[in-house]
Amino acid sequence: MKTYLWIVVIILVLGLVGGGVYVFGFRSRNSDNNPTNLASEPSNGTVTKFIQADFIDLDKIFSVSKFRSGSGHDFSGNGETCRSMKHYFAPNWSQAGENLRQANNGMPPAPNGTNDINIYSPVDGTITGIKTEKSPIGEQIYIQPDSQKDYTIRLFHVYKNTGIEKGSKLTAGQKIGVIGQYSTTDIAVQKGRNNFISYFDVMPDSIFAKYIARGIKSKNELIISKAERDANPLQCNGENFTKNYDSDPSFGNYVFLSGYTGDTASPSSNSSNPSSQNPAETGGNGISREGGG
Template identity: 45%
Template sequence: MKKRIVIFLALVSSFLCSRSQELTTEITEITDHGIYYSNSNGNLFVGLDYSESLDGNNWHDAEATGMIVYQAAAHGSFEVPVLLLSQQYPKLFFRTKVSESTIGTWIPYSGDIPQFVSHDYIDLDKIEYVSKFRSGSGHDYSDDYETCRSMKHYYHPNSSVPDWTSVNIYSPVDGTVVDLSVSNGTRVTIQSSLNPAYQFIIFHAEILPEIIKGYEVTAGEHIGNHANNSTISDIAVRIFTLHDGMPKQQLVSYFDVMTDSLFSDYQARGLQNRADAIISAEDRENDPLNCNGEEFQLTEGETMHPDGGFGSLANKFYLNEP
């Protein structure tokens, strides 16, 4: 039996956010399912950073991942699947940080979503179909407001594209690369400069050498290619919101943030309305999916949808030939 070794480093991190007192925090315990911490006092925002290595600037900052909570007490914990992560990483390091004000950029929760993305993130001419927002395609990818649904879009290349690495990937917005993570290629997180609470997460890319953490991108800039033929490109749009003063992550459809000009490219391929790319929250609640962890599962007597996804609703839409 292969032995798995996981090394954790509990680091003390502090922010001087008060003239009279230096705020401090420390990790006190790591279990199979969580990270426990103790702060110098209560009523603080607490962030959790992590890294697979201490070499270089490899930290995944809480400001980029959204692993931030408001803690009224001086003690608390983050729910982290440590045991599961130990099967993927030989080493992991954690550190906490605290502040009297929000860590990172957060905006009040609102149903008003600006349409500001005018450049597509992918070679649309090479795409055959796209999964719908809240679909039963792939795996559970949900936010702090909804559960058990795929709140992103998968883009599947045409059969005429034998080499999926020929599919170019672009930055959809002006912004900054705030996080890079290895995941069957590289998962790239770009923070919008126009709307800093908005992030664009592009999965499974083979990025160009110059695309590093902190790199400033421009809308439409080529940042790499799809990683390989074993996985499908996907994109998520995340908003850091404050709901009753509490930090919560909200996922919205990529089609919600497109300008009319960009959406017209999809209309030219046969998609009539933005709503045709989205399963509404009400429709999803009326056709709930079953999840075991991040995996969708069939309930007794249930069968897969003819399009290969879960649930009784259509999970994808096809595009006409360009």
């Protein structure tokens, strides 16, 4: 009788253990397939449109460089090389601005408090870093969005407002600094350590409407695809382009906006000769990925 009872007990114990193993294995497999454990990107391969405000006074901007352009210097990631994976924003060229640059060792003059171009935080977020540029033009500001903490927005050549420091909490649309009326700034959107995507890829249509109002038909006008750039490669020596691609309009580095309202030369004086517009040079050509624009 005792032997029979022990057999029953052993069978019950084995049943409980086996059931626990089955349940654990079932739950583990379900957990692996649970969407909450997957990457935050949508399944269709698009990215979240998390920009909440444009980062610049667009009415004072005359041209925007294309993502993967040959403007400025090599700024690349994602396994790509020799291309500028960010956007330069520039006011119109003018002889007055050129004269001031020549008198300032080729650098654009600092903001004067009168004709400056405002720079805003494009998201609710936190400043995670402020770095000195290698060229003496403002500083580089790193912003982590509250809603997308695996991203960093990098703004270049900004003369920051008093009180804007590492650790500062920002609200979308908050003014954080300025650039001078004859200067440029650039913006990069970084995911993780070394992956870059276009600012316009994370911009909702409600904000992009401002660019449509300035003559841009679609975001594709502002982005050179990887396939197109790979088929038409640029040449680099280290982080420098081997030629000034901005001076050759056939490379189509920039998109020119309509309705420019800046205080420099009128758009008509420049539209017929895009090669005269070389905005990235004012930002410091050949500056490293980490240190500057």
